[in-house]
Amino acid sequence: MPDRPQPLLQLGEQYTELLAALDRSAALRRALALLADGSEVAWVAGSDPMEELSIEQLIGHRTGVLRALQVPPGGGLTGKVHQSGRAEWVDDYLASPEITHVFDRHMSTEGIRRLLAVPLVRNGESLGVLAVGSRRYGAFGDREVEHACEVAAQAALAMSIAERARLTREIAVHEERRRLAADLHDSVGALLFAIGSGVADLADAASADPELRARLDRLQHQAADATTALRESLRTLRYSPATLALGVALRADCAAFADRTGIPAELVILDEDPPELPASRSDVLLAAVREALLNVEKHAHASAVTVSVRRSGPLLNVAVHDDGIGLDPDHRPGLGLTNVAEALGRLGGSVRVVSDPDGGAVWRAQLPC
Structure with a gap:
């Protein structure tokens, strides 16, 4: 050669x-x-x-x-x-x-x-x-x-x-995901709608046959379930990489907490379209949530934990709610909570921890989005 x-x-x-x-x-x-x-x-x-x-x-x-x-x-x-x-x-x-x-x-x-x-x-x-x-x-x-x-x-x-x-690679992946979501909506979404409508028409025509009507009703429900699953998948595909990564990371933190402690931890995202955070803000928020979960592990004696994410105007709110023993009357923030408050404060955010009247404690962080 x-x-x-x-x-x-x-x-x-x-x-x-x-x-x-x-x-x-x-x-x-x-x-x-x-x-x-x-x-x-x-x-x-x-x-x-x-x-x-x-x-x-x-x-x-x-x-x-x-x-x-x-x-x-x-x-x-x-x-x-x-x-x-x-x-x-x-x-x-x-x-x-x-x-x-x-x-x-x-x-x-x-x-x-x-x-x-x-x-x-x-x-x-x-x-x-x-x-x-x-x-x-x-x-x-x-x-x-x-x-x-x-x-x-x-x-x-x-x-x-x-x-x-x-960041350039993430943008390219995001655009491809959006294109794929649009294609699936126009093709699979339309096909599922047609199947559901056709089955509904057949069910109306088969009213004289109860057994056939029941089978068609089941098919109609299955088509509706498939449409709902597709809608959820399309919503996830439209998320930006940063938004998707935040949800994945929070779920991973909840799973790691549950594996470590044996205490179930659930993530609840209360928005149809969560806001996108820059990587620097997202990383600070994730570090803050991990600190909150660590405090629950050390002090709360909880049997369940919920992490919720919700947008309120220009602010992203994240709460860690446990059903443990709550805060002592003379509770003072420790070094970890102080560091979290300072890190969030540098980004215009805040954090506070309060006792829940129904039991346990609630850690709440706000961050501009």
Whole structure:
């Protein structure tokens, strides 16, 4: 087989690079590879909607202590840089007075002597922190810091591009689902209507034969049930990916709660057409509901839980209602509820927990939609 022409090889390489740029994980791994050599470990800690950090990409590690590590606000150098928004480094991690030492055991286990961390920022939005740790003694120089900042800028750009690509794919899928829903409505919906009407006419004509009339009545009811099922399916197909994902995620959270606790948890969506939330708002709301379910699990002594979603004007209302022992008279919000209130408040939302006069407690969150 003859060798492929050089332009085709170059085109293939460019296509591979483009695909990697559209894949968040692959893009971050490439960025980390630009920083770490054989004696170094590097990671990207991404921030979630509650502004908490966790390590999502990691290379050069020799143990598992850093994998998926949660970083509290201001914790270690990574957490400090996330809060300060500027590059910082320590040349002797274990002895530095400039950072908290909540991760000394992790750094010692990995043999990391010094650490450099750079914020990932794109268009003023904080996306996380990129860090590189060296197992060699020494000091970070200006050139190393400058190189890390350049790589961080590339990584932030790659994360932004990957997010836009994801949104583009979601839009394409949504449009195809809408087209499919319209086709099914015009074809299967019309056919079911015709079948139902035809069976109704036959039933009227067969009034003299009770047995045949009963069989036709059953067919008519089955056609009506099929029409109702089709209508529900078409409604789901018309949901945007974001709206559909919110419902799927809430159902998954209810199922996980039930599996964990043995307490039944039901999701009730009270709107024919739930509003679409941006991913950032949806993620905050999901995190808040998980915190509410966790509180029910810990404190409520409930036998059943209901999660309801309802739109009221410009607000989306989500309630978690349990039938447990209710709130103590001297109830004070804990750290989890306080964090949820702050996260929702930053988006113009609110949360409150009250006792239900009929028993149990109701957690209610509102978020502009």
